[in-house]
Amino acid sequence: MSIIRVHNVWMEYGDQIVLESISLVIASGAFVSIVGPSGCGKSTFLRMILGQERPTRGIITLDGVALPHEPGPERGVVFQRYSVFPHLNVLQNVLVAFEFADSPLTAKLFGSRKRAAVEKAQALIEAVGLGEHAQKFPSALSGGQQQRLAIAQALAKQPKVLLLDEPFGALDPGTRAQMHALIKPLWRERGMTVIMVTHDLKEAFGLGTRLLAFDKPRTDPQAPERYGARIIYDLDLSRDGPVPVLGFSKPIESRATAYETTRSTSHA
């Protein structure tokens, strides 16, 4: 079980309100896609769930317990870049997750405990299709392979929640398609809750069971910082045909007006 509840959460940086009054329940095992214009606070939202930042108001709970205000092994993460350790090879990058847990002092394993951990790590590496690259350093991997590795790493701790911040944003379309084919079965098998931020609407619709769109519903041109973003769409994609929404296929910049007309349909 891993139900995330977000209760009336606000995030402000100094004067600037980034997110305002976000309330939301994410069911266990959901695959939530988050979209929205650049700078609207998608990553901020993810950082709060990750525990990297603390909301200025409101509370977030995981399975009824308030989230600790720092990252922990129950929530895995994959960023767009810099997500793997450049000084460790593929195997070590995954192995280190087991070593952190089993060897508090040296974070190194030896002998039979090491062999057991290596086996588990190898299995994960095979699962993401990096079996033949286990001895390579990240710098020798392509962007797509690095992101696969980051996913294998994140899965090592069997997190309840997996957070993805534009994980495939830097990949070319072909590789991106491969990654989609990889992540979906992994999510299904493990029954994790996944929250993924993306700029690619096709990806958001293709992978998610639920889609959240963040944006500022209101802006004051004289004081843009006075209004934060909210959830302006919340679509259930698990039904057979989600209602297509006006304006989504236009370029991002010109979307604001489209939002404006449908603002009242806001979050449930």
Added chain:
Amino acid sequence: MSIIRVHNVWMEYGDQIVLESISLVIASGAFVSIVGPSGCGKSTFLRMILGQERPTRGIITLDGVALPHEPGPERGVVFQRYSVFPHLNVLQNVLVAFEFADSPLTAKLFGSRKRAAVEKAQALIEAVGLGEHAQKFPSALSGGQQQRLAIAQALAKQPKVLLLDEPFGALDPGTRAQMHALIKPLWRERGMTVIMVTHDLKEAFGLGTRLLAFDKPRTDPQAPERYGARIIYDLDLSRDGPVPVLGFSKPIESRATAYETTRSTSHA
């Protein structure tokens, strides 16, 4: 006029043959898209036309004259990244092209000559849609805006040939579509010859009047460096419906076999 003729050109780095026996005529005003697997020598080909590198064998002529072995103002270029000067604002980035030409010693213009150059630069900046950002530094621009600026810069010298090396590779799909809408009319108005390397087949087909595919027609697994890439497809896209080619829609990695079967149809 700007006809580029490539006569039996080879490029070798030490033992490694990168390109072998490339021969080709590019008509004035053509928009040539170049595709091919990573590392096959597309950028190398562009660098040779740019004059940045000298072919180890063969010769390249522009309008019948051998190309000088260094970059010059008759050939403009836009790279994927690092193509604008970070220490100059948008206006200065374009202005500097005029200053190089008109002020050999200080590369600075003053008074009425400066005003004239500023006017021309402003016009170019407007043309690429950066009118309101003229005073910003590149660091304050988005990736797409930076590439627009790079294009404006390249156009300032009215080059006969414009070389683009994955110019939109780092942009998200929305911005990329905008850039396509920008470059096509510019190319038509100015009657330049454009050569563009891209990884995006949709882009290659959508923009080009001609498509070249580079790849190694043959590889010896024991000595992969002994065979260089050649032009394995050369399609005229200006006809109404170019014949769709087998294998192009598959991911790049699995394409080799498809090439293998059609190798004999090689370049004209």
Added chain:
Amino acid sequence: QAYAEPKKEFSIAWTIYVGWMPWPYAADTGIVKKWADKYGIIINVKQINDYVESINQYTTGGFDGVTATNMDGLTIPAAGGVDTTILIIGDFSNGNDGIVSKAAKTIADLRGQSINLVELSVSHYLLARALDGAGLSEKDVTIVNTSDADMVAAFKSPDTSTVVTWNPLLAEVKAEPGSAALFDSTQIPGEIIDTLMVNTEVLKDNPDFGKALAGIWYETMSVLTDPGEKGKAARTAMGELSGTDLAGFDVQLAATKLFVTPQEAVAFTESEDLVKTMDLVRTFSFDHGLLGEGAADKDAIGIAFPGGRVLGSAENVKLRFDASYMKIAAEGSL
């Protein structure tokens, strides 16, 4: 060698030391200019902080004259092939150099001790003489080369037990609680001599330079030794110049045998004792490799004395004690 054009402008270097403080005082108060004008020349008096550097600069031709001790004159310029004339003998150390220890009470106690001093300097010579007198040799002690500027601080360090040094450092070291003076230059009077030396060739071509220097020196001497307010003011100024005050300067002066009049200096220069001293000095220098690798024995470099006496090679005289300018001063015919 061809005679050079007579020069008009000369420079001499000085470093801070009680016996040499008259030079900057003379420069500051116009005595230098007065005498230089008299002979129609210009004399620049320049301070160098680092003593060895000042002699090195002189040796390589940067200066026409320098303040230095008899031993350093022999081992640096003379051994470096620069024919040097000791023009003025200002004083000899009479307590200005000494050995101070926190551990030993007598020189004999020094056996096996490590001793901090400026190696190859007059301190080293003083130590050698002291050890000699006590029947010890340098092999019986460990010598740690220590820069003079840091000697006082070094003596404060717990690992330092014995130092050999000169004033004003000596006074500072002696003031340290628990320290005892074992030996000082009063026990070898006349062996550590503070002089002004000049390039022999320059002097030969420009005797007026020598006369002006002698004139400057003895006029300054008379001011310095004036028993009244004038002398006190001069000594105060010199004290401040060297970083201390009148009292501090007077203490240092008391440990210095000044040749106040040219007559005394001439007598000292012409005495047989000077030859004996220089023989000790050159023996010490040779034993420590200071005469250069080319020197086969201690006679390699000739030292000339008034009256044509030469110690060592007469073909290779590089250091000359010349009393003639002091004599002219004594005769009052400058």
Added chain:
Amino acid sequence: MRRAINIVPGSGTRILLVLLPFLLIAGLYVVVSAERRAANPGDKLLPPITEMAESVRRLATEPDRRSGNLTLWSDTAASLQRLFIGLGTAAAIGLVLGLTLGLLPIASAGLSPLIAVLSMIPPMAILPILFIAFGLGELSKVVLVVIGIAPFLVRDLAMAVAAIPREQIIKAQTLGASTWQLLLRVALPQAMPRLIEALRLSLGPAFLFLISAEAIAAESGLGYRIFLVRRYLAMDVILPYVAWITLLAYIFDWLLARVARRSFPWAYVQEAR
């Protein structure tokens, strides 16, 4: 219990934390100084702060009898003049050679190994030659500062210029730039912020070389004064002088940082994702 790494002090705590080590050191000094005085009333090594304050007052406000100058200020003026001329010259050499070496492969091939070797020579060891070559006047002091820091500046700037993306150099050429124009309009402005950073790093060594030079031949200057009074172990002068030098270096460092951020704002923006 949060991980230590996640504890970020608030701004109040931060000021306290900054002051704490300084106060501790000051406190330690006062205690040890008092102890030494108790053991030996004539102790000069760690004079009480009052004594140092009195010395500073004297040096800063009472004219020197010989020259009539206020010692502290005339020493500071003399040293700073040398320092600035030295830093300026080194910066000019660094810029000229750094740009040349960074930009022209042929110059780099010829001179880079030489400069690498020169930068390893300890300047203090060849002082006699420097003094012979440049005399004992102001020049030699400036030269020691220059020799001490110029090789670093040259190498650092050459590296910075060589790191300008190849794309920009090509681009400039397609815009018709000559080598000279490229140097002037592309390489030079991009080297400037780096020059300032390198100068900041060089401030410490520059003061070090200046002090060493002044210790050997000078008649005024901060290093000269420290050297002069060192033979009497006048720590009541040395310590305030050291503090003053440290303060000056810190101020210049801060000023340079400000100048760089003011003049080259483009160099201090995070690269846009």
Added chain:
Amino acid sequence: MRRAINIVPGSGTRILLVLLPFLLIAGLYVVVSAERRAANPGDKLLPPITEMAESVRRLATEPDRRSGNLTLWSDTAASLQRLFIGLGTAAAIGLVLGLTLGLLPIASAGLSPLIAVLSMIPPMAILPILFIAFGLGELSKVVLVVIGIAPFLVRDLAMAVAAIPREQIIKAQTLGASTWQLLLRVALPQAMPRLIEALRLSLGPAFLFLISAEAIAAESGLGYRIFLVRRYLAMDVILPYVAWITLLAYIFDWLLARVARRSFPWAYVQEAR
């Protein structure tokens, strides 16, 4: 006519270009030295190369009269021992403090300003205090080297550690790493290549401080010999010693570069586009 910037020398020309300035300097030396000898046959400032070779032979092969050691080798051994202990200690301090400051905001807030100030203090000026605290033996020489370069190492490493992408730190925490584990397995290994680079940059200053320390109080060592024979301007010893120090520094630099590339290959790969 190609732009100067586009002229890349071939490998033959390159070797020639590298040698040229060295040969020029050597030639200039020979000429000037011969001239000075002609003017004064006893000149010591610029001895002919034969004389220097003879001095080196003597120092390297004939036992010293007093100690019975081969002077050059015993000096080198003494100096290198001090240098390595100093560099090692400074590296250890640099690593420990650099990692702490770079990783823990709370440590950085408290100590960074202190270290910035400490790094500006010219160590030569506070020698008396160092003598009292560390004595005058081997320790004080090592300490001077440490004091001279550790602040730079600390600041450089703290910056390098702070520049580890935030993403990695977060990632490690989501993998369950404690602060200590993060330091050990994420920050430390990534700081190592930087430490070696910083040590390479510190070699010149380290030798400088070592030589200065040996000039102040020592019984053997390269700096000791240089300052001892300076007393009689024996440039035939000083110049070869300086060349030897330069060579040693150059060799260590090269070795460190090799070690870094061997041990941390991942740090020397161009970031994949």
